[in-house]
Amino acid sequence: MEKLLYSCSATITCHGETTNLSGRAKVGNIIVQLSTWPAISAAMKVERDLHMSRGDGETSYASNSRLQEKSILKTRPVLHEAVAASYETSSLSSGGAMVVADLGCSSGPNTLLVVSEVLGAVADRREAELATLMGGQQPPPPAKHVQFFLNDLPGNDFNLVFQSLELFKKLAAAKDKGDSLPPYYVAGLPGSFYTRLFPDHCVHLFHSSYCLMWRSKVPEELARGTVVNEGNMYIWEATPPSVVKLYRKQFQEDFSLFLKLRHNELVANGQMVLAFLGRKNKDVLHGEVSYMWGLLSQALQSLVKEGRVEKEKLDSFNLPFYAPSVDEVRDVIKQSEVFDINHIQLFESNWDPHDDLDDSDDLVLDSVQSGVNVAQSIRAVIEPLIAHHFGENILDDLFKIYARNVAAHLQKVKTKYPVIVLSLKARRVPKYHANDSCYSLLTHGQFM
Numbered sequence: 331m332e333k334l335l336y337s338c339s340a341t342i343t344c345h346g347e348t349t350n351l352s353g354r355a356k357v358g359n360i361i362v363q364l365s366t367w368p369a370i371s372a373a374m375k376v377e378r379d380l381h382m383s384r385g386d387g388e389t390s391y392a393s394n395s396r397l398q399e400k401s402i403l404k405t406r407p408v409l410h411e412a413v414a415a416s417y418e419t420s421s422l423s424s425g426g427a428m429v430v431a432d433l434g435c436s437s438g439p440n441t442l443l444v445v446s447e448v449l450g451a452v453a454d455r456r457e458a459e460l461a462t463l464m465g466g467q468q469p470p471p472p473a474k475h476v477q478f479f480l481n482d483l484p485g486n487d488f489n490l491v492f493q494s495l496e497l498f499k500k501l502a503a504a505k506d507k508g509d510s511l512p513p514y515y516v517a518g519l520p521g522s523f524y525t526r527l528f529p530d531h532c533v534h535l536f537h538s539s540y541c542l543m544w545r546s547k548v549p550e551e552l553a554r555g556t557v558v559n560e561g562n563m564y565i566w567e568a569t570p571p572s573v574v575k576l577y578r579k580q581f582q583e584d585f586s587l588f589l590k591l592r593h594n595e596l597v598a599n600g601q602m603v604l605a606f607l608g609r610k611n612k613d614v615l616h617g618e619v620s621y622m623w624g625l626l627s628q629a630l631q632s633l634v635k636e637g638r639v640e641k642e643k644l645d646s647f648n649l650p651f652y653a654p655s656v657d658e659v660r661d662v663i664k665q666s667e668v669f670d671i672n673h674i675q676l677f678e679s680n681w682d683p684h685d686d687l688d689d690s691d692d693l694v695l696d697s698v699q700s701g702v703n704v705a706q707s708i709r710a711v712i713e714p715l716i717a718h719h720f721g722e723n724i725l726d727d728l729f730k731i732y733a734r735n736v737a738a739h740l741q742k743v744k745t746k747y748p749v750i751v752l753s754l755k756a757r758r759v760p761k762y763h764a765n766d767s768c769y770s771l772l773t774h775g776q777f778m
């Protein structure tokens with residue numbers, strides 16, 4: 331029997347020309363209805379438009395993610411502890427395999443660094459387990475199998491991930507002559523982490539690095555233009571309090587939803603290690619991350635003055651982003667009542683990813699070079715959103731101006747990113763009401 335399952339639309343862009351498809355397509359016994367859709371919608375849709383710069387070329391995220399790599403290395407001890415705890419928990423569940431998901435894995439060396447860190451930590455646990463059994467009568471338990479899920483939004487360069495995975499497996503096998511690495515399996519999982527990604531209670535460990543400052547959407551009033559953050563893409567010095575309130579509310583709703591979703595997916599006592607950009611300064615208008623986006627807004631303002639960007643375009647560009655303070659994070663966790671905090675900490679990381687001077691050092695050796703380095707690392711993250719909204723032709727000039735703005739700023743004050751690191755343990759019994767589960771949220775359409 332033929333069944334009309336989906337009514338959807340499709341847009342194909344080829345050599346800069348956009349074609350809208352409409353009509354019906356048959357896939358097996360399922361008919362897919364293709365209907366018209368406005369060409370390129372100006373309004374940003376995070377699930378469709380947010381992704382890091384693809385490939386492994388000069389401006390790609392894969393070639394410009396040293397800042398995020400430093401954070402993964404810094405949080406290594408916290409991750410290893412969580413792996414050790416998950417190792418024990420997974421030994422109690424049927425089958426004994428350990429399920430690990432990296433949320434917002436992106437593409438490039440960091441994706442595989444996380445896989446490699448987890449495998450190394452599992453190998454350490456196995457070694458310790460075997461050492462305690464040495465000389466005893468008991469036969470050693472079988473090696474633990476690890477199932478990884480690498481999650482990101484659908485626009486992520488999963489092809490690059492899968493290609494590099496093949497090389498990673500060969501290198502890991504060649505290096506691992508003593509067979510200490512556990513058997514492991516890796517699958518890609520496209521989808522927003524603000525939706526359900528797994529069935530109930532099947533994940534032992536969630537990891538996410540440099541992702542949770544991204545919101546599920548731009549706050550609605552800002553997106554609709556009923557409230558305007560004139561000349562800025564994010565909260566900065568002149569941002570009205572009404573806009574700050576909208577961003578903060580969006581963070582609270584998103585983070586609270588994220589915790590509930592992950593709690594449903596984690597086994598009892600499951601672990602979660604999260605690192606994301608935060609705010610050290612209590613004053614929202616002068617946060618360190620606000621400067622990062624503020625200086626980019628200033629670069630866009632320069633292009634407005636030159637007549638290359640329309641002012642309305644700049645005013646309607648708002649980032650789906652919020653860098654919370656530790657207290658704001660703690661409040662949401664407390665209110666959610668489904669996680670216990672093992673560990674919470676804020677560390678600082680130099681703006682320039684190639685500046686390895688001690689974090690307590692306030693010296694910028696070469697502010698011009700640091701400006702270029704910062705601009706490159708931010709470009710790899712934000713270029714797709716900027717290109718979608720303003721067009722590609724401004725990119726090179728915009729990031730040159732940005733590099734100069736950053737250099738001038740660093741000459742005055744060495745600025746650092748505050749990174750919040752969290753290790754959480756899922757409580758056994760969810761305290762929120764059963765009717766308030768993810769599935770009931772889904773039926774009420776709150777995921778749209």
Ligand SMILES: C[S@@+](CC[C@H](N)C(=O)[O-])C[C@H]1O[C@@H](n2cnc3c(N)ncnc32)[C@H](O)[C@@H]1O
Pocket residue numbers: 380381382395398399402433434435436437440441481482483486521522523524538539540541544545546711
């Ligand atoms: C700065 S990158 C960090 C990537 C990687 N974890 C690392 O440490 O290098 C942030 C990633 O989060 C992803 N992301 C943002 N919002 C997301 C969402 N709602 N669901 C899944 N991934 C998301 C982005 O697509 C991007 O790949």
